[in-house]
Amino acid sequence: GGVKSSKNAWSAAGRSVGKLRGDIKTALTKLEEEQTGLGAGSESGGGIESAAAQRELCASWKRYLNGVSGKCGTLQDRLEKAGDHHYRNDEAIKSAFDGIDGLYKDTKPVGGESRGR
Template sequence: MAWDEWEQIKTEAAARGSARTDLEQLPSDEPGGTPAGAVSGELRSDKRAWVTAGEGVTGLKSGIGKALTTLEEGQAGLGDPAGCRSAAAQKELYESWKKYAGEVRRRCEALGGLLERAGHDLSKSDAAVKEELDGLTARYRDTAPVGGQTKGK
């Protein structure tokens, strides 16, 4: 993805505004306050903020999709890299970035969907939401770096 495309994506995301969640509870040192670590009946969450955050993360998919298309179009004229080390290295790099960007795109879709669902159904416990987030972390581990490594040659 070209740097100017990345800057455009960030600008568009900033233009959509930020999602905000307000957490309010009585101070624990005042009469009627909640003891440390206890649940407060005054906890509030804006469901729309969760949905907006999810839509924003899911919306990153389109920018990544455009970048993948541009990457593929740029690769189209390479031809057979046999006999040319730089062409072979460029093809390897292309395949690596295509895979990585595809995984990032899928991660945005999964995380965005999770945030949107949390906005629609805030009855889940913190533990249940954390379990889903941990599942995403396990599923979308970052790939090991590929450039500059010898391959036994």
């Protein structure tokens, strides 16, 4: 009760997430560029023994960053629609945002497991 929605706030949040998505795409481009010579898809990997591991790591990062970029795009869309009052009510807004978790699964944290410690 008493909380009012601001189109400007929703729009600003959407723009910020959109900027983050642009930064991720820039990082993906840079990742591709930096693979030149090692050959992200080359068989020789420039003669480096660890080329297969390098290619696998590069592919893993590309998948991860593409997933994050997709999630940012979906979140940006939801934020902008909320600001433009495309949803019928607060419950519809909540449902739209709750659906994001079903579309994109976060990766498990790195660093091993505590094993109950």
